[in-house]
Amino acid sequence: MTQNAVSPTNLIAHILSVAEGAGNKPFLVEGGRARLSFAQLEPRTARLAARLAALGEKPGARVVVQVDKSVEAVLLYLAALRAGMVFVPLNTAYTAAELEYFVGDAEPAVVVCRPADEAAVRAVAGQNAARSPAVVTLGADGTGSLLDDMPDEGAPLVPRGGDDLAAILYTSGTTGRSKGAMLTHANLLSNALTLKDLWRWQANDVLIHILPIYHVHGLFVALHGALLAGATVLFHQGFDPAAVIADFAVGTVLMGVPTHYTRLLDQPKASGALTPEACAHMRLFISGSAPLLTEAHQRFEQATGQRILERYGMTETGMITSNPYDGERLAGTVGYPLPGVAVRVRGESGDLAAAGEPGVLEVRGPNVFAGYWRNPEKTAQDFRADGFFITGDVATQAADGRITLVGRAKDLIIAGGLNIYPKEIEEAIDALPGVAESAVIGVPHADLGEAVVAVVARARGGVLGEDAVMAGITGQLARFKHPRAVIIVDELPRNAMGKVQKAALRAQHGALFVPKA
Ligand code: MLC
Ligand code: AMP
Numbered sequence: 040m041t042q043n044a045v046s047p048t049n050l051i052a053h054i055l056s057v058a059e060g061a062g063n064k065p066f067l068v069e070g071g072r073a074r075l076s077f078a079q080l081e082p083r084t085a086r087l088a089a090r091l092a093a094l095g096e097k098p099g100a101r102v103v104v105q106v107d108k109s110v111e112a113v114l115l116y117l118a119a120l121r122a123g124m125v126f127v128p129l130n131t132a133y134t135a136a137e138l139e140y141f142v143g144d145a146e147p148a149v150v151v152c153r154p155a156d157e158a159a160v161r162a163v164a165g166q167n168a169a170r171s172p173a174v175v176t177l178g179a180d181g182t183g184s185l186l187d188d189m190p191d192e193g194a195p196l197v198p199r200g201g202d203d204l205a206a207i208l209y210t211s212g213t214t215g216r217s218k219g220a221m222l223t224h225a226n227l228l229s230n231a232l233t234l235k236d237l238w239r240w241q242a243n244d245v246l247i248h249i250l251p252i253y254h255v256h257g258l259f260v261a262l263h264g265a266l267l268a269g270a271t272v273l274f275h276q277g278f279d280p281a282a283v284i285a286d287f288a289v290g291t292v293l294m295g296v297p298t299h300y301t302r303l304l305d306q307p308k309a310s311g312a313l314t315p316e317a318c319a320h321m322r323l324f325i326s327g328s329a330p331l332l333t334e335a336h337q338r339f340e341q342a343t344g345q346r347i348l349e350r351y352g353m354t355e356t357g358m359i360t361s362n363p364y365d366g367e368r369l370a371g372t373v374g375y376p377l378p379g380v381a382v383r384v385r386g387e388s389g390d391l392a393a394a395g396e397p398g399v400l401e402v403r404g405p406n407v408f409a410g411y412w413r414n415p416e417k418t419a420q421d422f423r424a425d426g427f428f429i430t431g432d433v434a435t436q437a438a439d440g441r442i443t444l445v446g447r448a449k450d451l452i453i454a455g456g457l458n459i460y461p462k463e464i465e466e467a468i469d470a471l472p473g474v475a476e477s478a479v480i481g482v483p484h485a486d487l488g489e490a491v492v493a494v495v496a497r498a499r500g501g502v503l504g505e506d507a508v509m510a511g512i513t514g515q516l517a518r519f520k521h522p523r524a525v526i527i528v529d530e531l532p533r534n535a536m537g538k539v540q541k542a543a544l545r546a547q548h549g550a551l552f553v554p555k556a
Contacts, residue, residue: 048201048225051120054266055081055196061242061269067110069274074110077269080117085193087118091149093190094173098123098197100148101207103141103172105129105160107153107179108252108276111186113262115151115177116252120224123197124148126206127219128253130457132517139163140216141209144412147172151185154178179276201225207412208255210354211460219412220355229405230357231263233377238292238323238348239364240268247283247290249275249299255354256328256456261294278302284311292323296456297331297488300324300347304338315344323364327352328456329488330444336370349373351444353430355421357406360442372443380404383427384436392436399448400434401427450541452481452489459491459520464512468495471511473503478531478539479522484552492551493522494544496530503527524551 058066061077068074075083096102102119104127106112119126127145129138131153142150142164152160154176161174176183199205205227207219234240246265250257265272273286280303283293293299303313311317324339327350340346350361351373359382362374376382383391384398392398403426410418421429431449434442452459461479468477475496484490497503505525512521526548532540 048228049196049199050205050224050228050231050263051084051117052196053228054117054263055084055121057267057269064242064269065271066265067113067272067274069110069276074274075114080114082193083114084118084121085195086189086191087114087185088122088197089190089192089194090185090188091118091122091124092194093188094149094175096122096124096148098199099125099204101125101127101145102149102151103127103129103145103147104151104253105131105133105138105153105156106151106177107131108274109177109179109181110274111177111181112252115185116258120199120205121196122194123199123203125204128206128208128258130251130253130517130519132519134514134517135159135163136515137517142172144216145207145219146170149173149175151175151177154183199224201228202409204409208354211458211463216463218414218417221409221412222357223409226357226406226408227259227263229379230377231259231267233379233406234260234264234358234361235267237361237364237377238264238325240264240270240292242269244268244270244292244322245290246270246272247275247286247293248272249278249283249293249295254328255352255357256294256296260327260352260358264292280306281311284313284317287318287321290321292325293321294325294327296328297326297335298329298455298486300326300331300339301335301486304335304342313342315342318343318345321345323348325350327358329453331370332488333370351432351442353432355408355428356402356404356430359400359402359406359430369441372441374442375440376402376442377404377406380406381427382436382442384434394438395435397433397435397445400430400432400442400444402430403427452479452491454481454484454487454489454491454519456488457519461491464491464493464516464520464522467512467515468493468508471508473498473501473507475499475501476531476539478541478544480541480545480548482545482549482551484523485554490523490552491520492524492526492544492548494526494528494531494548496528524548 058077058080063078065073066077150172175185177185205224206222209217211217252258324347326347346368348362352358360373362368381403386392386398433446464479465477475498477495481489508525532543
């Protein structure tokens with residue numbers, strides 16, 4: 040095969056060589072039906088790569104993808120890698136206004152969108168990019184103009200080295216707009232190979248896949264594990280706890296965010312009980328992307344007899360730490376740095392923190408991204424001179440190396456495993472008529488972990504309603520970023536330095552979504 044000739048750090052070459060060995064075994068299974076075998080990966084990615092090339096793609100060109108989860112969407116990702124292109128997946132919840140920014144910034148050669156979004160995407164794409172990208176569609180049912188005019192001949196694998204970009208994933212920031220994290224083939228492959236060993240992926244594993252495929256967790260951590268092991272994936276469109284519990288009878292691995300686990304625990308007994316017997320076939324439950332409460336960890340163990348393995352990562356770095364497979368999976372901690380990944384904790388003084396002292400976690404390793412797309416200033420800001428990336432997460436490291444996350448130096452809300460940056464919402468609200476200023480905070484929420492609350496100060500003498508605030512941001516911001524509560528006030532609390540006291544607001548409104556005992 041062509042891929043034998045390419046760099047050993049080429050991700051897709053690795054994936055295709057595993058697939059070759061796995062033969063006719065099912066890779067993706069949906070609703071009990073085998074939808075894609077490992078043997079089909081080579082010919083189907085070859086044809087789809089040829090289709091992308093015919094659309095004007097060249098190695099290094101970006102393909103922006105905002106489509107529903109489907110077998111064809113997975114093939115599109117692999118085909119983009121095969122064509123040497125840079126895959127740019129977007130949350131399907133993003134509005135046309137948000138998409139406009141991403142298209143303008145990524146300057147893709149091709150945009151793949153849902154059929155229903157085509158007109159809006161064409162309008163956005165034509166307007167913003169220096170050169171108009173080709174716009175094609177892909178529906179959840181696997182139809183769409185992307186798959187029309189498929190060439191008969193497949194394209195050979197375009198050789199890309201380890202340092203070449205495989206993907207750009209957008210991640211928001213505490214200031215300004217989203218930034219594209221540039222991930223290379225070597226970043227993705229090194230992290231995937233490390234996790235394959237650490238979590239003991241085997242060919243006979245069966246992954247229950249419930250995550251979206253536009254983020255690191257569902258696209259890379261989950262899919263790469265199965266692909267590199269030659270393991271089968273039970274592919275779920277959304278998250279239906281009863282369907283997931285039913286799959287425990289045949290599955291071996293589940294990956295989810297804490298909300299998935301709390302929803303499984305809250306599942307009524309009648310629709311599939313979470314018992315040790317129901318989970319007997321499962322060997323590994325992994326949680327990440329947001330803090331798993333100790334209480335949920337313990338309830339899960341009581342219900343199933345199994346301990347969730349919590350790990351920690353970021354878009355920019357892939358996975359950084361993991362609780363051990365064999366050793367103690369300690370609730371409330373995120374375990375040890377992955378092999379080959381260096382971490383250190385820097386205290387407020389700027390010196391490295393002593394064991395047990397809190398500070399900002401920094402990370403260096405082959406998993407750490409190549410910088411922010413077309414943003415050298417931000418890249419320079421977030422890296423130390425010796426190559427460590429500053430995560431913005433506040434952690435302690437015990438003498439034995441175990442990491443506990445204790446806070447965030449960045450103003451960030453994580454709801455249901457999705458990152459939400461208050462700044463972006465505040466900017467949208469502040470621009471509305473009748474608003475003096477706003478403070479967006481995260482407060483505890485039983486289902487989502489944290490929920491967004493906007494505290495809005497009305498302009499002096501002005502009239503402002505909660506509905507007007509909500510209406511003003513609808514259409515601008517994705518639904519998951521919308522505040523679950525808007526509180527109108529005369530003014531925001533400030534400290535002596537004039538800084539808005541978000542901690543005081545969090546304390547004041549912290550019980551909004553906590554069920555009363
Ligand atoms: C959905 N909604 C959310 C939300 N998800 N609101 C806030 N936060 C979220 N995460 C909104 C919907 O728009 C809807 O709005 C309402 O909530 C009810 O939706 P639902 O049907 O209950 O949501 P559901 O589809 O079940 O989704 C919940 C979820 C999903 C938890 C399954 O959010 C999810 O898949 N989260 C995982 C995200 C993820 O992959 N994170 C990894 C990032 S990678 P309404 O009012 O219009 O009905 C990363 C690095 C790492 O962080 O370490 O992994
Ligand atoms: P993202 O930018 O979407 O990739 O999200 C990365 C952020 O999610 C990290 O910087 C952490 O703040 C958070 N995160 C990821 N995993 C965990 C975890 N296990 N516990 C707590 N926070 C986590």
